[in-house]
Every structure is written in C-alpha cells, then in structure tokens.
Amino acid sequence: xxxxxxxxxxxxxxxxxxxxxxxxxxxxxxxxxxxxxxxxxxxxxxxxxxxxxxxxxxxxxxxxxxxxxxxxxx
Numbered sequence: 001x002x003x004x005x006x007x008x009x010x011x012x013x014x015x016x017x018x019x020x021x022x023x024x025x026x027x028x029x030x031x032x033x034x035x036x037x038x039x040x041x042x043x044x045x046x047x048x049x050x051x052x053x054x055x056x057x058x059x060x061x062x063x064x065x066x067x068x069x070x071x072x073x074x
Contacts, residue, residue, distance in 0.1 A: 002062045009065040016070050022047055023068055026054040
C-alpha cells in the first residue's frame with residue numbers, strides 16, 4: 001500500500017520538522033489509533049520525546065495522509 005502525502009500534510013511536516021519516515025512509523029506502528037470523521041483515522045505515536053498525530057484515509061490501494069500534528073505529551 002503506497003502512502004501519498006497531501007499538500008497540506010507536506011506543509012505541516014515542513015513547519016513541524018517531521019520527516020516522511022516519522023509519518024510512516026506513526027501509521028505503520030502507532031501507539032494509539034482512533035476513528036475520526038468521514039472515515040478518517042487518527043494515529044498517534046511518541047517519537048523522540050514528541051507525540052505525533054497523523055490523520056489519514058485509506059483509499060483503494062493507497063493511504064492518503066491528510067495532516068500531521070505535534071501534540072503535547074501527557
């Protein structure tokens with residue numbers, strides 16, 4: 001399954017200094033997953049002292065990353 005990054009996701013990754021490898025790690029082996037609206041999935045993972053959230057949707061043979069956010073660790 002290929003991972004495709006939306007323009008918005010790429011912009012957020014650049015601003016937050018999150019690499020594609022980080023996002024692949026969040027989606028591939030999340031610490032927590034929850035359903036969002038419109039069939040979207042939120043995946044969370046703690047990486048290097050940062051809690052990252054990737055929101056994505058599964059479409060046919062692809063995963064489309066909608067946005068990437070750095071959350072405050074709890």
